[in-house]
Amino acid sequence: MIEILILRRENRNAKPYWQRFTYEPQTSDDTLASVLTALNAREDLQDADGNPAAPIRWECSCLQKKCGACAMVIDGRPRLACGARLSEFKKTIRVEPLRKFPVVADLMVDRSVMFQNLKELQLWFESEANGKDKAMPIAYQSSRCLQCGCCLEVCPNFRPDGKFTGMASAVPMTRVLAQIPDTQKKEMTKAYRLHVYEGCGKSLSCRNICPAGLDIDEILLNSNAIAVWKRFL
Amino acid sequence: MERIKIIGAGLAGLSAAIRLAELGIHSTLISIQPSERAQSVMAEGGINAALNTMGEDDSPAQHAADTLKAGVDLADPEAVRGLAEHAPEILNWLVNLGAPLSRKKGVVIQRNFGGQKKKRTAYAQSSTGKVLMTALIDECRKYEASAVVHRLSHHEFLSLSIREGHCEGVWVRDDYNGETFFLSGPVIIACGGLNGFFPGMTTGTTSNTGNAAAQLFSQGVAFANLEFIQYHPTTVKIPEKRMLISEAARGEGGRLFITRDGVPFYFMEEKYPELGNLMPRDVVSREMFNISRETGEQVYLDMRGLSKQIWKEKLEDLRDEIIYYLTIDPAKDPVPVSPGIHYFMGGICVDRSHRTNITHLYAAGECACQYHGANRLGANSTLGAIYGGRVAAETAAAEMPGDFPVAPSEKVIFEESVSALHTHQLRDILREGLGILRNEDEIRQAITHIDEMPVSSNSMEEKRKTFANAILLSALNRRESRGAHTRTDYPQKDDENFRKTTVVRYFNSTIHVHFEPIGREGSHD
Helix, strand or coil: CEEEEEEECCCCCCCCEEEEEEECCCCCCCEHHHHHHHHHHCCCCECCCCCECCCCCCCCCCCCCCCCCCEEEECCEEEEHHHCEHHHCCCEEEEECCCCCCEEECCEECCHHHHHHHHHCCCCCCCCCCCCHHHHHHHHHHHCCCCCCHHHHHCCCCCCCCCCCCHHHHHHHHHHHCCCCHHHHHHHHHHHHHHHHCCCCCCCCCCCCCCCCCCHHHHHHHHHHHHCCCCCC | CCCEEEECCCHHHHHHHHHHHHCCCCEEEECCCCHHHCHHHHCCCCEECCCCCCCCCCCHHHHHHHHHHHCCCCCCHHHHHHHHHHHHHHHHHHHHCCCCCCEECCEECEECCCCCCCCCEECCCCCHHHHHHHHHHHHHHHHHHCCCEEEECCEEEEEEEEECCEEEEEEEEECCCCCEEEEECCEEECCCCCHHHCCCCECCCCCCCCHHHHHHHHCCCCEECCCCEEEEEEEEEECCEEEECCCHHHHCCCEEEEEECCEEECHHHHHCCCCHHHCCHHHHHHHHHHHHHHHCCCCEEECCCCCHHHHHHHCHHHHHHHHHHHCCCCCCCCEECEEEEEEECCEEECCCCCECCCECEEECHHHEECCCCCCCCCCCHHHHHHHHHHHHHHHHHHCCCCCCCCCCCCCCCCCCCCCHHHHHHHHHHHHHHCCCEECHHHHHHHHHHHHHCCCCCCHHHHHHHHHHHHHHHHHHHCCCCECCEEECCECCCCHHHHCCEEEEEEECCEEEEEEECCCCCCCCC
């Protein structure tokens, strides 16, 4: 039997409170996503003290670490619920929503600032991508960003209203920078310098946080080389 | 001019929005979660196109022929020809959008996939869907910035408003604050397959509820070939779902075996010397099911023979995933696998131009019945979604009316969510009737069990029961075996009576099933 302590909030304006649930793991492979699914499948959900509880609001989609929907703070660390196996934890697991984004309800947050940032950075190809063979490995890696927000959660420099847009924009930018057409070089490298390079405090707090296992060092190395030192691929 | 409303922001929905934008037509892209969470990001193995880059003398005609053959002559040859002929151009477009498909000396390289003799599948490790989605998301963003595409993420489709056979628009609900509202305009449905009727049994997204299909059906939208459900041969159980082990594992040399007399017996290679482990999915799944049942032995996927280079360059992500979820290193040990539900060949009945039976309503991607016949070829889904979305957009654009009614004639009935208990009960019934092998008694029994379920006060639960019955009745009426539909009581293919499209519709409070000639152009009425 394990205990799950969830920071609940009915809506954006409501007062948050902790609620405790108990769960009997079904298999050794159970993840936190299994727990949340199972709790919500109960006919009459009750907390550990037997009080009636509303279904827990959270987002999920793929349940195999490919979509980033279920990012939340689990025992103080941002990660995906579907990649958090119960066997890794002690008897009680504390679960909170990501804190850098406005809460919609319970564990569900509004991450639209990430998408808005990418729009403002004009992250797209204006003309045909200049995709050389040697650009493919880094373009592949940077295509895998889940836009889950875990890297922003731990970043001491990222603020939703700040100029620095964090790794959640640096990674997708790397895909474009690695294949940048001549006509876009000036604007895109400038945007990278302004919104990534100059704002990153090099704390490396996002290292080993990415649920997709992206190598942050390698990605920054590539994009800094292109956008700051003009070593185009 | 009204915006065209697109329901779903996976490959098909994005493709439609981008094509409309290229044509100068505004759209609203509606999805319950952002595109990054769409099931399309889970597509693994690749995307087919006869680029003929591997020196094998490939051609779109051969791609079309393989697609039709794997679909056991149930797909529309004209539609498939369009798909195969446009595939190389679509691939080039994706390359220009910066999709990092594997390449050598500037040329996209391709791998073997099931049911195809030529290397025709372009790929990026086994994350092809993800990299294609990233490319399309970036491209779509360009049009979002200029307000040509307006996104409504966190919005759920509730119902259509239909007046005298014409679609007037959609009712949607904001999942953040619960508000419901109406959006007028033509509608393209791109909401994905029917996973939501089979929770825990499929490889797809859990955010698909199946409610959209149930709702559309209840409103008179015709569906086709619902009995054709693809069981992918190599899936494994993980918490709350099944996980796919990409066909690429076999494309790159993985082999299926059972243990017989203490040694591995590679049964597919024995029985099918030419394609072996790469027979079409329906054949492999059936063989696995039968051999397991006959011998009581577990089937394993043996990837121990794959070179270090293949693991590193082509399947590294797949290996990581298997190690994480199964704690088995597939480079060192065989992986126990069994067939699981992966794709729905059937769906909303559309013509070659992706029109439905309702005027100004279109459908594309997995939610629509097009291109795949009785069984889909691996790596044709990503292609079919992108191409289908594009065709639907072009048709919708060409048929764009001058003005559209602003006020809907049909109001939405707001329902509380469907209970998990109801969903699970319905799934258990469907499972009985719609396994890899089927027969009349089991299908009839499943229908009886649905009829015996108590009448629910939640109208969506009732609509789900009706739709589940529509699937079962489609399976019941197709009294033959073909592709993914195997009837033990009718083991033969019957071209004379059933080389036809199963069409199912709901009107006068009754489900009507009939068979139509394949590939009719124009309206279905």
